[in-house]
Amino acid sequence: MCGAIKGGPSLEGVDVKNQAVIQGVVTRGDEPVGNAYVRLLDRNGEFTAEVPTSATGQFRFFAGPGDWTLRTLAPRSESVDRGVVAAIGSVAEVVIDLAPVGAAA
Numbered sequence: 457m458c459g460a461i462k463g464g465p466s467l468e469g470v471d472v473k474n475q476a477v478i479q480g481v482v483t484r485g486d487e488p489v490g491n492a493y494v495r496l497l498d499r500n501g502e503f504t505a506e507v508p509t510s511a512t513g514q515f516r517f518f519a520g521p522g523d524w525t526l527r528t529l530a531p532r533s534e535s536v537d538r539g540v541v542a543a544i545g546s547v548a549e550v551v552i553d554l555a556p557v558g559a560a561a
Contacts, residue, residue, distance in 0.1 A: 465514045476542035479516035480550030481509075482528055488513030489554060492530035497537075499523045528552050 465479065478496070482489040490511040496504045496519060504524075509515050519542045528536045533554040540548050 465510070465516050472547060473545050476519050476521045476544050477516065477547040478519050478524060478526070478540055478542050478550065479514070479547060480526075480552060482513045482515065482530065482552045482554060484530075484533060484554045484556070489530050489533070492528055492533075492554070494552075495527040495529070497525040497527055499525075501525065526550060526552065528554065530554055532557055 470477075482492045482494065488509075488511070490509055490513060492509045492513070493506055494509060494515045494517075495506045496517050498504050499522065504519075505517060507515050507517065521542055521544050524540050524542055526538045526540055528538070534557055536552055536554055538550060538552055540550055542548055
């Protein structure tokens with residue numbers, strides 16, 4: 457049974473009409489990865505922000521509209537870069553599945 461909660465944290469009570477939200481969950485196999493770090497990089501690869509994942513592997517950024525890269529770092533895993541497009545008034549949901557260090561891609 458998967459221990460990860462689908463999607464990012466609840467947006468209950470958050471008015472996203474004027475926000476560009478990027479959120480999701482980090483997993484390794486079927487299990488959530490808590491205490492990982494997800495970095496938000498701009499279109500030039502420059503660091504913008506970083507958040508830790510929750511115990512259930514969830515993360516969230518409020519970003520500007522446009523193209524972004526999420527870089528996920530966790531112990532015993534290769535780093536993962538994932539492109540995402542943020543838009544005002546929408547929520548970009550991302551699932552990032554990590555492979556253990558040395559695992560075949």
